[in-house]
Amino acid sequence: MGNVMNTYNRYDITLVKGEGAYLYDDLGNRYIDFASGIAVTNLGHSNPLISDVISKQANTLIHTSNLYRNPIQEETADLISKLSFGGSVFFCNSGAEANEAALKLSRIYGNKKYAGKKFKVITMNNSFHGRTFATLSATGQEKVKKGFEPTLNFIKHIPYNDINIFKDSIEDETVAVMLEVIQGEGGVVPADESYIHEIRKICTERDILLIFDEVQTGIGRTGKMFGYQHYGVEPDAMTLAKALGNGFPIGAMTAKKDIAEYLSPGTHATTFGGNYLGCAIAKKVLSIISEKSFLDSVNEKSVYLVEKLRNILNGYGIIRGKGLMLGVRLNDNINASDFIKNAHKNRILTVPAGDNTIRIYPPLNIDFDTLDEGIKLLKKSLEDTI
Numbered sequence: 001m002g003n004v005m006n007t008y009n010r011y012d013i014t015l016v017k018g019e020g021a022y023l024y025d026d027l028g029n030r031y032i033d034f035a036s037g038i039a040v041t042n043l044g045h046s047n048p049l050i051s052d053v054i055s056k057q058a059n060t061l062i063h064t065s066n067l068y069r070n071p072i073q074e075e076t077a078d079l080i081s082k083l084s085f086g087g088s089v090f091f092c093n094s095g096a097e098a099n100e101a102a103l104k105l106s107r108i109y110g111n112k113k114y115a116g117k118k119f120k121v122i123t124m125n126n127s128f129h130g131r132t133f134a135t136l137s138a139t140g141q142e143k144v145k146k147g148f149e150p151t152l153n154f155i156k157h158i159p160y161n162d163i164n165i166f167k168d169s170i171e172d173e174t175v176a177v178m179l180e181v182i183q184g185e186g187g188v189v190p191a192d193e194s195y196i197h198e199i200r201k202i203c204t205e206r207d208i209l210l211i212f213d214e215v216q217t218g219i220g221r222t223g224k225m226f227g228y229q230h231y232g233v234e235p236d237a238m239t240l241a242k243a244l245g246n247g248f249p250i251g252a253m254t255a256k257k258d259i260a261e262y263l264s265p266g267t268h269a270t271t272f273g274g275n276y277l278g279c280a281i282a283k284k285v286l287s288i289i290s291e292k293s294f295l296d297s298v299n300e301k302s303v304y305l306v307e308k309l310r311n312i313l314n315g316y317g318i319i320r321g322k323g324l325m326l327g328v329r330l331n332d333n334i335n336a337s338d339f340i341k342n343a344h345k346n347r348i349l350t351v352p353a354g355d356n357t358i359r360i361y362p363p364l365n366i367d368f369d370t371l372d373e374g375i376k377l378l379k380k381s382l383e384d385t386i
């Protein structure tokens with residue numbers, strides 16, 4: 001790894017080129033990409049529509065700072081607002097930063113509206129919200145916090161999908177709850193519909209901000225633009241990143257306008273956030289994926305893929321998730337890491353998640369033939385593992 005800091009365990013694969021749902025390594029081997037860079041390249045690699053926006057915008061204007069008006073940032077904010085719940089938008093550069101912004105929003109909301117009496121945040125066991133100090137504190141996984149204790153103590157974790165525990169966990173000081181509607185890193189585990197409805201109701205009654213972390217579920221991955229849209233409720237704030245830039249680093253936090261206004265000039269900022277290049281890309285990504293025909297095709301592929309996976313699995317695991325955010329929870333006697341190593345040998349990329357799960361996240365615009373090719377390779381990989 002030379003001088004690269006040793007913070008990742010890496011597979012011994014060197015990818016040098018990508019085209020749609022295919023990746024090529026330095027030895028000329030071709031892989032089918034069922035990982036999408038962990039839910040990032042939803043529109044595939046080297047997508048000409050995105051490359052074209054990048055080169056045009058790069059040749060016009062990349063960055064000016066947030067000291068001046070930026071029409072492309074305003075248009076991208078309008079689009080996110082229109083496609084979700086009419087909030088205003090803060091742009092940043094990653095999922096952790098988007099969640100950090102949401103946590104800061106909840107703090108200033110509690111400080112200003114309740115004179116500092118509300119400041120505690122509830123998050124879920126097995127959640128993942130990022131690696132900054134606040135977001136690793138919000139993350140409900142000990143392995144992420146290990147070595148960094150003491151973490152921030154205003155955040156409490158509770159079991160996911162248990163409404164009674166949620167009710168019992170609320171205190172007068174609780175200002176926000178943050179959750180993923182489908183836990184990604186935790187093993188592709190969807191929230192129950194009734195759970196989300198109850199939480200929404202309680203948050204409204206108690207003036208607790210409901211924050212959905214849609215960093216992984218967002219931008220069409222689940223077959224709707226945002227994962228929460230499966231549930232028929234709206235959050236008070238939502239965070240985005242990953243697929244928003246199809247690989248270009250951009251994140252966003254959007255909040256209902258009456259809440260967003262608690263963040264006033266000087267309270268939050270980031271140099272690169274919402275620059276011309278990032279926003280031009282995000283605007284294009286959002287406009288392609290939000291087309292009804294595009295989302296319909298994601299759902300069609302989902303039904304097809306789930307059916308095929310079920311046949312392949314033949315009882316060796318269960319399928320969880322929505323749209324093309326699918327997880328296969330392998331039976332305990334089949335090791336997910338072994339499966340992934342065999343998949344690599346068979347030239348298909350998938351990524352692991354918690355709970356002995358492999359994530360099946362193909363690009364959303366994959367065609368059926370490539371999907372079929374990928375399914376065959378998954379079948380072979382399972383046979384090689386069991």
Ligand SMILES: Cc1ncc(COP(=O)(O)O)c(C=O)c1O
Pocket residue numbers: 094095096097099128129130131180184185213214215216217241242
């Ligand atoms: C749900 C969720 N939130 C936040 C993050 C952190 O995003 P980033 O790695 O861009 O900081 C991730 C990354 O996996 C995620 O899945």
